[in-house]
Amino acid sequence: MISTCKNSSRRLGNYVVALLGCLVLISSCTPVRKLAYFQSASPLDDTLTVASTYVPTIRKGDMLSVQVSSLNAEASNYFNPAAVADNNAPINAATNPLARQTGYLVAPDGSIRLPLIGQLTVAGLTNAAASDLIASKLKIYLKEPTVIVRNTNFRISVLGEVARPSLFTIPNEQITLPEALGLAGDLTIYGRRDNVLVIREEGDKRVFARLDMTRRETFKSPYYSLRPNDIVYIEPGKARATSVDRVYLVAPLVTGILSIIAIIATRP
CATH class of the missing domain: 1.20.58 (Methane Monooxygenase Hydroxylase; Chain G, domain 1)
Structure with a gap:
């Protein structure tokens, strides 16, 4: 036994x-080399010339927040529509109702219609230029008007092998690819860092660009700074x-x- x-x-x-x-x-x-970001091809490569900063312009279909102030606060409020999110924190558009509040919709002809001022063409202008244009028109009605224009539907989507895939609204209208990945909780261990896909609408075309986040050359790419409606997709690895x-x-x-x-x- x-x-x-x-x-x-x-x-x-x-x-x-x-x-x-x-x-x-x-x-x-x-391997660690497949997980580490921004690796250098040379140990002496400590300085890199980056792509120029993207300055967004107003496009057809944008929803604009127009904040008007002047020496007469009561008169200024006449030009302000329903409040929109007024901070620089990224907004999860899928869950936060602030991301869906109203403003001035840019019409197919590139114009918006403001109280008393009427129709103004703003498509193609930067927010600063549109602010100056509106302020110049308001001088008839307000004393020393100040105008702040923001695009409230500057949105990006981050999908695939990330911790928190979602649609994000960016109130300050400036975001880079690493920042977008940070909002989504970074790539999972399974995500391909060497083949990040950025999908962008350029005119009547849809461009598919791939970036290698393990290399510092990513900073040189015109797709490093994201634009409205960009889609970032992280492909699963083997x-x-x-x-x-x-x-x-x-x-x-x-x-x-x-x-x-x-x-x-x-x-x-």
């Missing part, structure tokens, strides 16, 4: 060792498929070992 128990224990030990060996073999390690396959490989092994243990345990 003692000899039988020893043999059974030995066989059980062999199965456990075999199981652990299989787990090691089917496990894969992701490790994601491997992790899924690993479940199907390990499950039968574990089931087999447990069955053997059950048989041995129930023997007299």
Whole structure:
């Protein structure tokens, strides 16, 4: 009886060792070089000329917040529509109602219509230029008017292998690709950092650009600074498929070992 128990224990030990060996073999390690951002091709490459800062202009279909102030606060309020989010914190447009409040919609002809002033063409102007234009028209009605124009539907989408994929509204209208990934909680361990896809509408075309976030050359790309309605997609790497396959490989092994243990345990 003692000899039988020893043999059974030995066989059980062999199965456990075999199981652990299989787990090691089917496990894969992701090299650090595939995970680290902004790697340098040369140890002396510490300075890089970056792409020029993107300055957004007003486009057809934009929703503008026009904030008017002057020496007469009561008169100024006549020109201000329903309040919109007035801070520099990124807004999750899928969950935050502030991202959906009203303003002045830029018509297909590129114009907006303001109280008393009437129709003004603003498409193609920067926010600063549009502010100056509106302020010049308001001087007839207000004393020393000050105008602040913002685009309240400056939105980007971050999808794929990130911690929190979502649609984000950016009140300050300036965001870079790393900042967008930060809003989405960064890439998961399975996301491909060397093949980040940025989808952008340029006129009547849709451009698909790929950036390697593991290289510093990303800073030179015209897609480093994101624009309204850009889509950032993080492609899953091979490790994601491997992790899924690993479940199907390990499950039968574990089931087999447990069955053997059950048989041995129930023997007299």
